[in-house]
Amino acid sequence: MRAITWRGVNEIGVEDVPDPTILDPGDIVLEVGLSVTCGSDLHLMGGYIPAMRAGDVLGHEFMGTVAEVGPAVTRHRVGDRVVVVSFIGCGQCWYCRQGLWSLCDNGNPNPGMTEALWGQSIGGCFGYSHALGGYAGSHARYIRVPHADHGAFTIPDGVSDERALFASDAAPTGWTGADQAGVQAGDVVAVWGAGGVGQMAARKAMLMGAERVVVVDRLDNRLEQVRTHIGAETLDYEQVDVLAELREMTGGRGPDVCIEAVGMEAHGTGVQHVYDQVKQQLRLQSDRPTAVREAIHACRKGGTVFTLGVFGGLVDKFPLGAVMNKALTLRGAQQHGQRYVPEILDLMDSGEVRTEHLATHVMSLEQGPEGYRMFKEKEDGCVRAVFKPAG
Structure with a gap:
């Protein structure tokens, strides 16, 4: 499948990467509907976040349709339209049970890097370096979502894709x-x-x-x-x-x-x-x-x-x-999205929270390097560049 990747400092590419598969029983594979740039991605572009590798798939703010479910998944079925929190929480550790989801003890399989930086490890994040787990990002046709029963939320029928997209990261942050x-x-x-x-x-x-x-x-x-x-x-x-x-x-x-x-x-x-x-x-x-x-x-x-x-x-x-x-x-804090997304989706459904205006530029994956350039340089009033993998 095609994906937007980090190629080096201030170098963004589009290339073929392997399709994701179910690795753990609680995983889902999501067909990405929309995925959006985030200001924190610019720190990756500039080389200020360690442990990026050439070919890493970018993107951590996204929504889409469930394409495959692991055998332990109970809250989602194939065909469900969901939004996914950018930080990965297991739902079982002490921090998740306290509602401090981005501090999950089990969400980051590479804890040594952040332990050295900050004294303790935090959770993992999609598409945000090997220091935060090395997870493939969302600027692709499909993405694997671990601990999906805790991190993916069904979107109400009355909430558009463009509005729900920002319930992944911007709103809960x-x-x-x-x-x-x-x-x-x-x-x-x-x-x-x-x-x-x-x-x-x-x-x-x-x-x-x-x-x-x-x-x-x-x-x-x-x-x-x-x-x-x-x-x-x-x-x-x-x-x-x-x-x-x-x-x-x-x-x-x-x-x-x-x-x-x-x-x-x-x-x-x-x-x-x-x-x-x-x-x-x-x-x-x-x-x-x-x-x-x-x-x-x-x-x-x-x-x-x-x-x-x-x-x-x-x-x-x-x-x-x-x-x-x-x-x-x-x-x-990083965002504790699992704690806030249900409320946010309800407010989006009632019209109390509107976010479509943030999506100033909608593009295809092949336009990824251009979208990131426009986003970084704030060209043409770009607030967020949104990518449609199927577009």
Whole structure:
């Protein structure tokens, strides 16, 4: 079958790869209907995530139709239309039972790599390097889904493929951030990043009763999507002083909750951004913490900062003194999607959550390299490139 693959740093290809098969009794094989690029894929392209190999199939946000089921699968049948959570959880370990699905003890068959990086291993993720399991990704005609009874969810008949697609990763990641940050009714919430994850974090904060939600970005088309489709306020950090504006909005205090949804390649302005960029390119630090720093400085005393953007290793000039002296709560997570997808699909079915606007460019698999280039360079207003394997 044809698939979009990682060929090297900033080199994406399309090639023939073996068809997947059932390897464990709890597996399904899914015929992929739609699969979409994600901002965290750009870290793979840039070579910032270790353990990628030439020929690895990319993609971790997807939906499709069940083509084959393993003998232990009880919740799915051939022909079911399902959306699959990007992180793989076994459903049996202590972490899965606590609802901390991305921390699964059994989802990653290569735990040594992340244990060396972070002290302990987290779960596995489709199409996201051998450090997170070496699983083939979703930018292909078919994909094997382990632990399918826990990670695949039947899509309601009234929810379109284009809407359900983003219940795989963008929406549950945003839900994870807002929920785990403890947004309360009446809070002011600031979100850095107006991509799919940032927009979904903003939407969840609004549904949780936040009084004001403000999204910070620099791209006009994404900020317009926030205003039109999410209903949140926006700030363009290239046009205004974000810290001053947020203080003005909150009577001088700052937001109650600040959610960072940008990650290790954050953009910024001024000398500090140039410093971060140079150090990252020289591999003197692995991640650029521009947005995290600003969120920490912006957050009110005693507030919460939550990191949703993907970070891989070490950052420089981290304002730990501000975290301690302002009595901030600092948290982060990969998505615990199995915990949130049922609610998200119900809200999609009722029309409370809409995501089709994120799919700005729909393409065939053969257009994969072009789609990734447009996505990386934000060309033609590309928010997400969506691939149709059968198209």
